Amino acid sequence: xxxxxxxLLLVVTTLFWAGNYVFGKYVIMExxxxxxxxxxxxxxxxxxxxxxxxxxxxxxxxxKKAWIPLIxxxxxxxxxxxxxxxxxxxxxxxxxxxxxxxxxxAVIVLFSVFLLREKITWVQASGIVLSLIGAFVLITxxxxxxxxxxEYNKGDILMLGAVVIWTLYSIVGRRLTTVPPIxxxxxxxxxxxxxxxxxxxxxxxDVTKIxxxxxxGILYIAIFPSVFSFIFxxxxxxxxxxxxxxIFLNLIPVFTAIISWTLGxxxxxxxxxxxxxxxxxxxLTSGMLNHRLAVLFSNHK
Numbered sequence: 001x002x003x004x005x006x007x008l009l010l011v012v013t014t015l016f017w018a019g020n021y022v023f024g025k026y027v028i029m030e031x032x033x034x035x036x037x038x039x040x041x042x043x044x045x046x047x048x049x050x051x052x053x054x055x056x057x058x059x060x061x062x063x064k065k066a067w068i069p070l071i072x073x074x075x076x077x078x079x080x081x082x083x084x085x086x087x088x089x090x091x092x093x094x095x096x097x098x099x100x101x102x103x104x105x106a107v108i109v110l111f112s113v114f115l116l117r118e119k120i121t122w123v124q125a126s127g128i129v130l131s132l133i134g135a136f137v138l139i140t141x142x143x144x145x146x147x148x149x150x151e152y153n154k155g156d157i158l159m160l161g162a163v164v165i166w167t168l169y170s171i172v173g174r175r176l177t178t179v180p181p182i183x184x185x186x187x188x189x190x191x192x193x194x195x196x197x198x199x200x201x202x203x204x205x206d207v208t209k210i211x212x213x214x215x216x217g218i219l220y221i222a223i224f225p226s227v228f229s230f231i232f233x234x235x236x237x238x239x240x241x242x243x244x245x246x247i248f249l250n251l252i253p254v255f256t257a258i259i260s261w262t263l264g265x266x267x268x269x270x271x272x273x274x275x276x277x278x279x280x281x282x283x284l285t286s287g288m289l290n291h292r293l294a295v296l297f298s299n300h301k
Contacts, residue, residue, distance in 0.1 A: 018255035078192030092155025108246030131281025137274035
C-alpha cells in the first residue's frame with residue numbers, strides 16, 4: 001500500500017472515531033460501558049467476519065497460531081480501550097476526553113521508539129509538537145492557562161489510562177504480521193465478545209428504556225468506529241508504522257469540532273486556527289514535506 005492511501009485511510013479513521021466521542025456521550029446516559037462495548041462488537045462481527053473471509057481469504061492455520069496476540073488485541077483494543085473511554089465519558093465531557101487523547105501520538109512515538117526501535121526525523125518531531133499545540137488551541141479555545149488551572153476529574157484520569165491502552169494495542173497490532181489486518185480485527189473482536197458475554201448477561205439490560213437516539217448511536221459505533229476505523233487503523237500502521245500513523249489521532253479533536261458544528265454549535269476562530277495547526281502537524285509528520293522537497297530538488301538537478 002502507498003503512503004498516500006494510508007494517509008487517506010487514517011483521515012477517514014479519525015473522522016469515524018470523532019463520531020464515537022459524540023455519540024458515546026449520549027449512549028452512556030442509557031447504557032453501561034460494558035453493554036456499549038459488548039453490543040458494538042457483537043453487531044460489528046456481523047460485518048467483520050464476512051468481509052475478512054471474502055476479501056482476505058485468510059489461512060486459518062495461521063490465525064489459530066496467532067491466538068495469543070489476537071486475544072491481547074481483543075483485551076486491549078476491543079475491550080480495554082472502549083470500556084475505559086465510555087467510563088470516562090460518564091464523568092467528563094467529550095472536549096476534555098479529546099484533550100487527553102491528544103497525548104496519544106506522543107505516547108505512541110515514545111513507546112515505538114523504545115520498544116520497536118522506530119526512528120523519526122526532526123521534521124516529524126516538529127510536526128508532533130505543532131499538532132499537539134493545535135489540539136490544545138482547539139480544545140482550550142486559545143486559553144493555554146486553562147491547561148494549568150484545570151482540575152482533572154475521574155474521567156480525565158481514566159482517559160490517560162485509555163491512551164496507554166491504545167498505545168499497547170497498536171504495538172501488538174503492528175507486530176502481528178502473520179494475520180491479515182481485517183482478519184486480525186475480526187479475530188480480536190470474536191475473543192472480546194466471548195470474554196464480555198458472561199459479564200453482559202450477568203449485568204443484564206432493559207431494552208425498553210433504550211431510546212431511538214441511543215439505538216442510532218450504537219449502530220453508528222458498531223459500523224463505523226468498530227468495523228471501518230479498526231480495519232483502516234490496522235492496515236495503516238502496517239504500511240507506514242505507528243509513529244507516523246499516531247499523529248493522525250490529533251485529527252480527532254478537529255473532526256469532533258466539525259461534527260459539533262453540524263449539530264448547531266458555533267465554531268470559533270481559535271478552533272479554526274487549532275485545526276489548521278493540527279493539519280500542518282500531520283503534513284510534517286507524515287513525511288509529505290520531505291517528499292515535496294525531494295521532488296523540488298530533483299527537478300532542479
